[in-house]
Amino acid sequence: MPKSSEPPPLCPITSALPVQTTSSHPARETGTSDSERSATAQAIYEKEPDAVKATPDLLRKNLFGETPYAHALLAFSSGSADAPGEGEAVGLALYFFNYSTWTGKPGLYLEDLYVKQDQRSNGVGKALFRELGQVAENKGCARMDWVVLTWNQPSIDFYEKRLGATRMSDWMGMRLDEKGIADLKNLV
Template sequence: MNKRKNGFAVRWAEAEDAGVIWELIHRLAALEKMEDQVTATVEDIRISLFEKKQAEVIIGEAAGEPAAFALFFHHYSTFLGHANLYLEDLFVREEYRGRGLGRALLSRLAEIALERGCGRLDWLCLDWNAPAISFYQRLGARVLDDRRVWRISGDRLTALAGSKSV
């Protein structure tokens, strides 16, 4: 796949892109003021995405250079009875924002979802990211006000895994 959308090329990431993906993840973390939370290495990215196939990535290119990425995977809806796509991260380099590259990536993800029989594309957005929220609203996306994200990690995850309560 090397689809052109709004003058940009959108292609599947390959193992050789692990370093580019890693760099874009760090740029995203800087934007979200979360650099201290990134522990993944280029090798972690390569193994998890291209050996274990735990998620997929499409890359948006401008003038042949990687300018954006979208990392996604399937999640399952018991109510719908099939898998849907979940967008974990979408990032466009600052110099390419506002030119249609983010829309091109989301458009391609919508195509992938439909090709795979998915009825939904879901993602999260930080509540302070007004430009992203406005962008998503212009696309016709809606926020689910009745949901809260819950997380357990680190020592608490380990403790839960070790509990024997049934």
């Protein structure tokens, strides 16, 4: 990814907040602490407070290093009427591209979506999805996939009712952790 002194253009995002607006842009190296804080807050919400091992250095290496493995969008509030321009990170979308042999096209996989608790129902999630949709469309993606915890009914409702997403009831997620990956070399 070429480095530039110019920040990427901001994508305006409409918010329901009366005195705040939200904008998002691709995360930059300077935003890795915001990304880490969002990931930690998401892990706490998902009842896995000790699961996050990512550090700003790891995020910097894996998002902006020689081989970027994923991309991130950060949503920021622009501040308030009392403190204009003092925006804070209020949302994160971390995604990467995969490929479908069935469609013969790339897909976008949303690994993480997090919106600060006090910003939920204010349009931040919709705004991040709008931008993700634009990214997917620009890349010629045939689909977007993600998973949601079965107990997270507010998110399930949002995905189904607001986005029109469909459940993949015939598919089950599978995972190998680092030990499982290492054990593959002994597979006979």
